[in-house]
Amino acid sequence: MDRRAFLADSLGAATAVRLPASAQSLTPRGKSGAIGTTHLLELREGLRSLVQLDDAYGGDEVRSLAVRHLRRVRRIINTGEYPDTIGRQLQLLVGESAEHCGWLAYDADDQDSARRYWGEALTTATMLRDLNLEVMIFSSMSLQACYEDRPRDGLDLASAAQERAARLGSPVLRSLIASREARALSLLGEGKSATRRLSEAMRLVDGADTGPPSPEWAAFHGHAELDYAQGLLYTELGHHHAAVQFLRAALAHQDRTYGRNRALYRLTLARSLVKAGEVDEGSAHAVGSLEHLEEVESGRVTRRLGEVTGLLRHGDAETARRAVEELTEYAHARGAA
Secondary structure, three states: OOHHHHHHHHHHHHOOOOOOHHHHOOOOOOOOOEOOHHHHHHHHHHHHHHHHHHHHHOHHHHHHHHHHHHHHHHHHHHHOEOOHHHHHHHHHHHHHHHHHHHHHHHHOOOHHHHHHHHHHHHHHHHHHOOHHHHHHHHHHHHHHHHHOOOHHHHHHHHHHHHHHHHHHOOHHHHHHHHHHHHHHHHHOOOHHHHHHHHHHHHHHHHOHHHOOOOOHHHOOOOHHHHHHHHHHHHHHOOOHHHHHHHHHHHHHHOOOOOHHHHHHHHHHHHHHHHHOOOHHHHHHHHHHOHHHHOOOOOHHHHHHHHHHHHHHHOOOOHHHHHHHHHHHHHHHHHHHO
16 A cells, blocks of 8 residues: 555545535635534544544654645635634634644654744744643644753753643643653753652653543653653663663553554664663564554654664674664665655
């Protein structure tokens, strides 16, 4: 099956919004018909489908579909007729769609585009005074800052997200942000503070049933995500054997619908195994990750694959040499595709 065609068909089916006839054939000076709740729900379902496709396949190929969806919502806002209540929801959907375009660009490792879309989304969130959207944007920008080796910015952004998340009250949401604060702190070399924040994140997620529910966009966060965060923390501290224990758990507990995360987790586990001196097992996991990569298009995952390949090149074991050959052959074949 051609993945690009599958993704396009999936989004097309999800976003076949049944607008009034005049909205189906807009002219440069024309106006669409009345937009109601049904149309809004269908547009929102399109965004939900994009999120699910990203979870499964990564951001590289999904993002062009997301940009088209964002343009569609903008066009409806500027040509449609609707009451103020629907107008606010359409504006919110623009902000959420722009945030997701930013996330997809981040995952595709197009960081300038990610910043541009997140800036647009933040403008919308500020205009609407929507705390949930602000939390989502600041949380995503915190991850990007850490990814770009700007941990102080990452901590400030996560703190801004945490201040807003506290007002929303969801333990899961506060746990998610605490884990991102911990990530920034670990990169700043503040291991004790990072450990405390991660312990708080675990406590909060264990108490998820006692507070308001988390927003839909935070559904991915749970014990697998926290195991992965703990593994990254130990990696930053240089405790690679301890990191392996948590990265194994993260991979074992991660839902199979999150294909991109499973690919990233397995390569991160391979990296920690190699650094812990377990070259044979690390090589096996690196090669085993190729089965995930057949379905995933993610710049972040591709970068991690390059890191693992580079580490294995320095190994003397026969398993490492064979793994490097397979990984390099795969990378060349994918680049030529």
